[in-house]
């Protein structure tokens with residue numbers, strides 16, 4: 707029998723509750739907490755175990771110890787996930803290792819930060835963001851699994867917009 711892909715039920719429910727777009731598909735079952743990365747000191751948000759299991763490559767994924775993990779978003783830091791009790795996974799073991807180095811913005815729809823910045827300078831950014839927002843609204847994004855942070859990427863779209871000074875005129 708064919709198994710149809712369905713958006714995560716938790717996500718779908720959350721959309722119905724009319725949450726803001728930026729946290730539409732953020733971890734919903736438990737509250738996100740923050741810890742400093744033991745290697746670089748960056749403030750890191752907690753991720754859930756399904757994120758690790760989808761991010762870590764074979765065969766390292768076989769040896770992941772269940773724990774409360776945090777993701778270090780710094781691309782210069784070798785640590786991907788760490789727990790307070792000392793478990794850790796290096797970024798090199800992630801399927802998204804190269805994407806992190808290339809500053810991927812949206813892992814669900816393969817949009818790079820550079821793509822979005824260049825769209826901002828040519829006034830094509832609106833259409834790209836609307837596409838992502840529309841897909842997200844329809845429950846067609848899977849940030850919790852595809853994004854190594856487990857977080858929705860839309861907040862980062864906003865950060866890039868803020869950092870981008872529009873061309874004069």
Ligand SMILES: [Zn+2]
Pocket residue numbers: 743744745746747748778779780783784785
């Ligand atoms: Zn770090």
